[in-house]
Amino acid sequence: MITMPGTEIYWDPEIYAREMDVVFGSAWLFVGHESTIPNPGDFVANYMGDDPVIVVRDRSGAIGVYLNRCRHRGNKVCLYDSGSTKSFRCSYHGWTYGLDGSLAAVPMLDKGYGADFPRAELGLAAPPRVASYHGLIFASWSVDGPSLEAYLGDDLRWYLDTFAFDDPDGLEVLPGRHRYMIPANWKLLAENFGGDMYHFASTHASILMLGRDERSDRIRTSGDRAAETIYHSLEFVHPSHPPHGILQLSFGEGANEGDMEQAKRLSPAAAEWVKERHARRARLVAGRVSKPTAFHTGTIWPNLSFNGFGSAFYARTLVQWQPRGPETTDVWQWALVEKSAPQEVKEQMAFVLTQRQAAAGMVAPDDVDNFQRMRDVLHTTRAAKLEFNYDLGGSQTGTLMPDLPGRVMDMATESYHRSFYQYWGAIMGRPLA
Amino acid sequence: MQAEVSLREQIGAFYALETMLLDENRLRDWLELIDEDVRYVLPMRETRLGAPRESSAPIFYLYNDDKDSLITRVARLETGMALVESPVSATQRLVTDIHVIDSGSALVDVRSSFLVMQARDEQNETTFAGRRIDRLKITPDGFRVLRRDMLLVHYVLPRTISMFF
Numbered sequence A: 001m002i003t004m005p006g007t008e009i010y011w012d013p014e015i016y017a018r019e020m021d022v023v024f025g026s027a028w029l030f031v032g033h034e035s036t037i038p039n040p041g042d043f044v045a046n047y048m049g050d051d052p053v054i055v056v057r058d059r060s061g062a063i064g065v066y067l068n069r070c071r072h073r074g075n076k077v078c079l080y081d082s083g084s085t086k087s088f089r090c091s092y093h094g095w096t097y098g099l100d101g102s103l104a105a106v107p108m109l110d111k112g113y114g115a116d117f118p119r120a121e122l123g124l125a126a127p128p129r130v131a132s133y134h135g136l137i138f139a140s141w142s143v144d145g146p147s148l149e150a151y152l153g154d155d156l157r158w159y160l161d162t163f164a165f166d167d168p169d170g171l172e173v174l175p176g177r178h179r180y181m182i183p184a185n186w187k188l189l190a191e192n193f194g195g196d197m198y199h200f201a202s203t204h205a206s207i208l209m210l211g212r213d214e215r216s217d218r219i220r221t222s223g224d225r226a227a228e229t230i231y232h233s234l235e236f237v238h239p240s241h242p243p244h245g246i247l248q249l250s251f252g253e254g255a256n257e258g259d260m261e262q263a264k265r266l267s268p269a270a271a272e273w274v275k276e277r278h279a280r281r282a283r284l285v286a287g288r289v290s291k292p293t294a295f296h297t298g299t300i301w302p303n304l305s306f307n308g309f310g311s312a313f314y315a316r317t318l319v320q321w322q323p324r325g326p327e328t329t330d331v332w333q334w335a336l337v338e339k340s341a342p343q344e345v346k347e348q349m350a351f352v353l354t355q356r357q358a359a360a361g362m363v364a365p366d367d368v369d370n371f372q373r374m375r376d377v378l379h380t381t382r383a384a385k386l387e388f389n390y391d392l393g394g395s396q397t398g399t400l401m402p403d404l405p406g407r408v409m410d411m412a413t414e415s416y417h418r419s420f421y422q423y424w425g426a427i428m429g430r431p432l433a
Numbered sequence B: 001m002q003a004e005v006s007l008r009e010q011i012g013a014f015y016a017l018e019t020m021l022l023d024e025n026r027l028r029d030w031l032e033l034i035d036e037d038v039r040y041v042l043p044m045r046e047t048r049l050g051a052p053r054e055s056s057a058p059i060f061y062l063y064n065d066d067k068d069s070l071i072t073r074v075a076r077l078e079t080g081m082a083l084v085e086s087p088v089s090a091t092q093r094l095v096t097d098i099h100v101i102d103s104g105s106a107l108v109d110v111r112s113s114f115l116v117m118q119a120r121d122e123q124n125e126t127t128f129a130g131r132r133i134d135r136l137k138i139t140p141d142g143f144r145v146l147r148r149d150m151l152l153v154h155y156v157l158p159r160t161i162s163m164f165f
Helices: A013-026 A109-113 A148-152 A154-163 A186-195 A197-203 A205-209 A254-266 A268-285 A343-355 A364-376 A415-428 B002-023 B027-031 B067-078
Strands: A029-033 A042-048 A051-057 A063-067 A082-084 A103-105 A129-133 A136-140 A171-173 A178-182 A230-238 A241-251 A297-300 A304-307 A316-323 A329-338 A407-410 B034-042 B063-065 B090-103 B107-120 B124-139 B142-152
Touching: A013 A316, A013 A415, A029 A042, A029 A051, A029 A316, A051 A136, A063 A129, A063 A136, A129 A148, A148 A154, A148 A241, A154 A230, A154 A241, A154 A268, A178 A364, A186 A230, A186 A241, A186 A297, A186 A304, A186 A316, A186 A329, A186 A364, A186 A415, A197 A205, A197 A364, A205 B067, A230 A415, A241 A415, A254 A268, A254 A343, A268 A343, A329 A343, A343 B063, A343 B067, B002 B027, B002 B090, B002 B107, B002 B142, B027 B067, B034 B067, B063 B067
Parallel strands: B034 B142
Antiparallel strands: A029 A136, A042 A051, A042 A082, A051 A063, A129 A136, A171 A329, A178 A329, A230 A241, A230 A407, A241 A297, A297 A304, A304 A316, A316 A329, B034 B063, B090 B107, B107 B124, B124 B142
16 A cells, blocks of 8 residues: 655645646646637637636637736736727736737837837737647647647546546536635545545435435436446556546446436427437447446546436536645636437536536535635644545555556445646655655 | 505515524524525526636526425434534624615515524624525415525635524
């Protein structure tokens, strides 16, 4: 068993500052979804680590990512969450940038700066690499390193291609983005979604305790309904990319039956859509010995998590853990639905997500309470000398299903957490013993 | 004028009853004030330059509830295992700026402002502020909330929400 780092990694400002540079400087970071910026001039704002960026579609239709900071006196040039524009004009002195990030106009250019002014060099600063995967836009401040595909890795991509992005029309982002603060270091949240099936029964007991009546069945996921569903955890650890994790890889017909039960209650079109969806997925796993039906949750290194993929009637959700100092995270959450779904299915998906893993849902707020209590006793004098325990499932070796990509594990494990911190330690120059 | 004042006073008394029940965590009693056909809606606030993005897709709301889903939320809190409310939060609600937009013999539309302070676990204090437009149904037993459209002032929620406004 590796020796885990001390809990100062969740509160020390110096470690945090180095993380912003090293972790967030080397990774591919999620910055937005193509479906939210369909036309030239459309933009969304996001952050890469603690740096604000603008994601914009230019006149040619290409997507660019730029630091939201004027090159003159460092003022923000974009003050909106999203929108459509012809340019980004700094409010201080009026330097104006085009949709491709170039410095398009400077007041009093000739009189004030003269002919030698290096306007071409003063476009908005930009991460050198931008790439998309099934509509998800990522950017990286690192000039070299693996391509986005290689960074995600073949193994994780097989699960995403099969159980997240299999819809022929793709996913679309719903209007409305949740955003809330959690008093916790971003790593504790990334590790939770990537590998912490262990907490569900205790933290979210209340939702499991709701009676099995028609009223509460509306907010159950198909998996909750199916007692016979078997869940496993997965980790993707390889020297060529950072560690990623998936939770609730499901087996058995339970979830599919749960989906169909709900679909039939909704409409004939919903039943037809679910039937096609199951058939498509069955084709994608045909020929394999082990036949998973879905996964539910996961984390892509370092700070993009996802949830809601385990049921046809749960909106898919992307959750980004935006670091705001060592003990605070600004949570951004988007809901997505399969474009091919009938409208009534989309509405049901959005409803279930709203009721569960969302800012006013019946799942996410319980996690926040845990993290706040952990923060309250994180670095008091005696507490700071103690470590967390990350031993769960340490005796599990190898994979339960060698024919499937990645390492399939019994869900009683914190192996992903250990892999997460091993990689973190290596790139932070604090290798774990 | 006198009738208007009287209506506003009656609505004020209704809101006072509501805030008392919520602040005393008498959620089943509060549900009695909510109409069977209620729509209880809270979107997230965002800033946008220009026209809204064209989309026929449903909105990802914070609350998009009907009576059944509000009952489910209360039932979950009653399990005693919901971490957000075990132990129960201390809350103090203020409802003010009651303005009658429209009134008839069966329905009243009312705009009001609210502020809630929530205290948990010693000094973990959160304040939510916002406004709401209610459609109240006039019944022999008093008002019932038929529709509540809320909007919080926060661009970034200070904490997740586990209370009713």
